[in-house]
Amino acid sequence: MKRRILALVLCWIMVMSMVMACSGPSEKDVTTDVTKNATTGEEQKKTKEVPASVTEPITIEIWHPRGAGQNGDMIAASVEEFNRTNKFGITVVEVFQGGYPVTLTKTMQAISAGTQPALVVLERAAGVPVMAEQDVLLDMTPYIERDNFDMDNFLQVLLGYSYYNDEIISLPYIRSTPVFYYNKSLFEKAGYTEPPKTFTELEEIGKKLVADGLCEYGFELLNDPAWFVQNLMYQLGSNMLSEDGLSAPCLEDGALLSVLTSWRKWVDDGWCAPFVSTSAESAMKEQFYQGNLASFVASSGGLANIINNSVDFELGVSYFPTLSDITSAPTGGGNIAIVERGNDEQTLAAAWEFVKFLMSDEQVALNAANTGYLPITYSSATSQVLIDQWKEQPLYKVAYDQLEVAQELPWSGYKADFEELLKEYCSYVIQDQSQTPEEAVEQIKLNSYAIFPLK
Amino acid sequence: MAMNLIKTKKRIMRAIPAFLNSIIKLAVVLFILFPFYWMIITSFKPYAETILMPPTFWPKTFTLSAYTSIFNEMNLGIYLKNSIIITLAIIALQIPIMVPAAYAFAKYKFPGHKLMFGIVLVAFMIPGQVTFIPVYFLMARLGILNTLLPQILPFGANAFGIFLLRQNFMQIPDEIIEAARLDNASELKIMFRLMLPMSKATMITLAMFSFISHWNSYFWPLVMTQSEKVRPLTIAIEKLKDVELGISWNILMAGNVLLVFPIIIIFMFASKKIVRAFAYKGMK
Numbered sequence: 001m002k003r004r005i006l007a008l009v010l011c012w013i014m015v016m017s018m019v020m021a022c023s024g025p026s027e028k029d030v031t032t033d034v035t036k037n038a039t040t041g042e043e044q045k046k047t048k049e050v051p052a053s054v055t056e057p058i059t060i061e062i063w064h065p066r067g068a069g070q071n072g073d074m075i076a077a078s079v080e081e082f083n084r085t086n087k088f089g090i091t092v093v094e095v096f097q098g099g100y101p102v103t104l105t106k107t108m109q110a111i112s113a114g115t116q117p118a119l120v121v122l123e124r125a126a127g128v129p130v131m132a133e134q135d136v137l138l139d140m141t142p143y144i145e146r147d148n149f150d151m152d153n154f155l156q157v158l159l160g161y162s163y164y165n166d167e168i169i170s171l172p173y174i175r176s177t178p179v180f181y182y183n184k185s186l187f188e189k190a191g192y193t194e195p196p197k198t199f200t201e202l203e204e205i206g207k208k209l210v211a212d213g214l215c216e217y218g219f220e221l222l223n224d225p226a227w228f229v230q231n232l233m234y235q236l237g238s239n240m241l242s243e244d245g246l247s248a249p250c251l252e253d254g255a256l257l258s259v260l261t262s263w264r265k266w267v268d269d270g271w272c273a274p275f276v277s278t279s280a281e282s283a284m285k286e287q288f289y290q291g292n293l294a295s296f297v298a299s300s301g302g303l304a305n306i307i308n309n310s311v312d313f314e315l316g317v318s319y320f321p322t323l324s325d326i327t328s329a330p331t332g333g334g335n336i337a338i339v340e341r342g343n344d345e346q347t348l349a350a351a352w353e354f355v356k357f358l359m360s361d362e363q364v365a366l367n368a369a370n371t372g373y374l375p376i377t378y379s380s381a382t383s384q385v386l387i388d389q390w391k392e393q394p395l396y397k398v399a400y401d402q403l404e405v406a407q408e409l410p411w412s413g414y415k416a417d418f419e420e421l422l423k424e425y426c427s428y429v430i431q432d433q434s435q436t437p438e439e440a441v442e443q444i445k446l447n448s449y450a451i452f453p454l455k
Numbered sequence: 456m457a458m459n460l461i462k463t464k465k466r467i468m469r470a471i472p473a474f475l476n477s478i479i480k481l482a483v484v485l486f487i488l489f490p491f492y493w494m495i496i497t498s499f500k501p502y503a504e505t506i507l508m509p510p511t512f513w514p515k516t517f518t519l520s521a522y523t524s525i526f527n528e529m530n531l532g533i534y535l536k537n538s539i540i541i542t543l544a545i546i547a548l549q550i551p552i553m554v555p556a557a558y559a560f561a562k563y564k565f566p567g568h569k570l571m572f573g574i575v576l577v578a579f580m581i582p583g584q585v586t587f588i589p590v591y592f593l594m595a596r597l598g599i600l601n602t603l604l605p606q607i608l609p610f611g612a613n614a615f616g617i618f619l620l621r622q623n624f625m626q627i628p629d630e631i632i633e634a635a636r637l638d639n640a641s642e643l644k645i646m647f648r649l650m651l652p653m654s655k656a657t658m659i660t661l662a663m664f665s666f667i668s669h670w671n672s673y674f675w676p677l678v679m680t681q682s683e684k685v686r687p688l689t690i691a692i693e694k695l696k697d698v699e700l701g702i703s704w705n706i707l708m709a710g711n712v713l714l715v716f717p718i719i720i721i722f723m724f725a726s727k728k729i730v731r732a733f734a735y736k737g738m739k
Contacts, residue, residue, distance in 0.1 A: 098677070102677070110681060113591060115681060282701035
């Protein structure tokens with residue numbers, strides 16, 4: 001009997017611990033804790049009109065997702081330069097925290113524990129709204145006004161996630177735009193000297209490349225629907241999210257169905273490679289470097305690396321092709337934000353100094369020249385560093401030029417959930433091929449009722 | 456002649472299962488060793504060769520560039536030092552807690568000992584994912600997040616170790632303990648001079664398990680640390696991947712070689728003891 005009771009108790013405990021582990025307690029707890037914590041910065045801001053300046057030496061941290069290679073080296077170099085030259089005695093410590101999602105989670109966790117950094121680099125659409133809606137980011141407007149910082153100098157299309165409730169809560173930093181990378185040598189062998197402007201042209205080239213046995217696949221599109229599918233739908237005159245962010249027009253006007261149908265047809269026709277399940281981007285680029293894949297679209301942020309690895313052929317870069325006659329491209333990447341909650345006035349002031357430093361022409365130009373990220377300000381594009389680089393390697397300029405046709409996804413609190421849904425069904429249609437585009441769109445529609453608010 | 460033929464036939468028939476046995480064993484060994492082999496040779500290839508299709512089974516160009524770039528770009532020394540301090544400190548902390556607890560559960564009858572042992576068992580059934588948030592807040596309030604302690608203190612009591620050691624102590628006859636008591640040995644002496652040497656194999660096994668699990672631990676340090684200077688090697692390996700860069704297999708594998716090397720060495724020395732610790736159980 002005793003044993004039985006003990007066994008029952010043990011079973012119960014195991015079940016409970018499983019339930020607790022699965023229920024994901026963190027989000028709510030963190031949220032309530034975040035709101036409970038005192039908001040030192042905010043209170044001070046209300047009492048003072050003009051923000052403080054840094055008065056004594058201080059050490060602040062910036063958390064970011066820039067790992068190894070040129071990317072990690074660049075932020076290390078920026079920090080070193082700032083620490084050496086700033087007149088306030090500010091020491092910035094840069095800490096790599098993992099990819100964008102880990103950086104976001106760790107920052108939220110640290111805010112509720114009171115161990116938050118002064119600055120954080122967040123994915124513009126997946127990170128900034130999450131933190132902005134928690135009201136933990138600093139409104140930089142007073143600093144911008146005090147220092148006559150020119151907001152008009154930013155490429156305006158990159159500012160979509162900078163404004164929230166008339167506050168400036170983040171600034172563009174490591175921003176990119178997906179461009180069309182192609183194996184120029186292969187294209188020329190097939191008799192094409194110009195990159196395709198439309199998918200109709202790309203289809204023709206892709207089919208020819210495969211038919212001539214020049215490569216295995218002519219093109220590949222990754223499963224990143226908030227970037228690629230969204231852009232294709234935009235070209236068809238629709239969008240993934242409505243302007244108010246409360247619904248998905250593409251489900252009603254047939255744009256999603258049209259894009260999925262085309263994509264599936266390209267794959268079925270054998271010239272477009274279906275994406276793989278794990279490390280898809282790395283796997284795709286590996287195929288490209290070996291000449292098995294002739295073209296793909298991917299972030300301009302990886303350009304420096306792609307140039308380094310494309311050794312056996314001539315690399316070409318051009319605009320994102322279009323499905324219609326509207327040329328367009330999305331933007332992506334990370335914004336920099338100052339964490340207000342839990343940080344004192346001096347920390348905030350020091351953080352602003354570092355932001356200002358990163359936005360200087362020289363830093364913006366170096367950041368772009370060394371990695372392939374976009375020069376985010378107009379004035380930096382005229383700096384000698386970039387002029388020299390663009391002259392020497394014109395491929396770097398393509399992404400910057402493409403910004404004239406760039407479009408931005410509307411701000412929406414439902415973006416992450418809807419994106420996940422699209423991702424799941426794109427893999428059913430393209431990779432798994434267990435559903436037709438019609439079935440998938442029908443399913444997405446049904447599931448979207450649980451995501452968006454009822455009208 | 457005929458007899459001879461039958462004899463050889465019999466011998467062959469008898470040899471076939473043994474032969475098959477060896478073949479299967481060899482296949483299993485190859486199956487297990489291949490990923491390690493692949494890891495090591497990949498770490499010596501240049502990037503272009505790591506993605507080559509068909510793959511090369513021996514580096515065409517042999518290079519140490521992956522290792523030099525790891526050593527040049529990262530403060531590997533710091534991470535290595537942290538990993539070593541953390542794992543050794545955990546083991547050092549576990550022994551003086553584990554041994555008396557196991558001894559008490561094995562040899563003493565005190566009120567509530569069954570319930571308390573039950574609680575120990577429960578502790579080892581609760582996954583770390585359930586406790587990490589409260590522990591994180593605890594550490595934050597104590598103000599020790601920027602030290603190595605959050606990676607050490609929570610593992611001071613090893614419930615699995617207490618359980619395994621208790622089972623082992625129970626096999627040691629009470630007469631030996633009584634004889635020692637008659638010779639005026641203190642309880643401490645009995646524990647550390649008598650019981651411990653008799654459970655050497657179990658102790659080594661436990662130290663090994665602790666070492667491997669904390670050396671390889673990724674989730675806990677990821678949550679508990681927020682600056683470079685307190686991070687272990689596992690987190691440093693993650694940094695070798697970058698959002699835009701993708702995966703450089705040679706560099707990643709070089710990092711992994713450095714990560715698993717100590718474990719392989721230790722396992723080579725301790726493997727016999729581990730087998731004995733478990734085989735001993737079976738005999739009882």
